[in-house]
Amino acid sequence: MADEEIRPAGAADVPVVEGVIDAAFRPYVERIGRVPQPMEEDHAANVAAGKVFVTGEPVTGLVVVEAFEDHLFLDIIAVHPTAHGRGVGRRLLRFVEARARALGLSEIRLYTNAMMWENQKIYPRYSYELVERRVDGPYDRVHYRKRLL
DSSP states (O other): TTTTTTEEEGGHHHHHHHHHHHHHGGGGHHTTSOHHHHHSSSSHHHOOOTTTTEETTTTEEEEEEEEEOOOEEEEEEEEOOOGSSSSHHHHHHHHHHHHHTTOOEEEEEEEEEEOOOHHHHHHHTTTTTEEEEETTTTEEEEEEEEEOO
C-alpha cells in the first residue's frame, strides 16, 4: 500500500469520492449536530476543477486542495473507515506537502471542526501549528498551518 498511486480524480470517480467523504464524515454528524461541510460540497465541481486527488483501487482516500497565491489550502482529507490504520492519511498528507512544493508554495493551511477532536491530535504530529479557533457561520473551526522549509 505504501506505493499506491495518488492521482487526479476524474468524472467517473465522483460517486466514489462522495462515498468516501460520506463514510469518513458521517460519524461526526451527531457529535457536531449538523452535516459537516465536506459532505455538502459540490464534489463534481471540485473534480472538474482539478482539486481532487484519490488513492487506492478501489479508492480508499482522497484530498481536496486549492492553490492560492501564498499557500495551498487543504480543504478535505478523507480516508474510508475500512482503510484506517494503513497509512493512507499519512501518504495523503505527504502528497499535499509535495504538491505545495511543486507549485512553489511555502505554506499549507487547513481547518477542522472543533468537535473533531481526533484531527486536533493528528495535525500537530505532522508539524501543523495551531493558528486560531474561529466561528465561521454555523461552524466552530480550528485553523492550522504548516510552513514548508
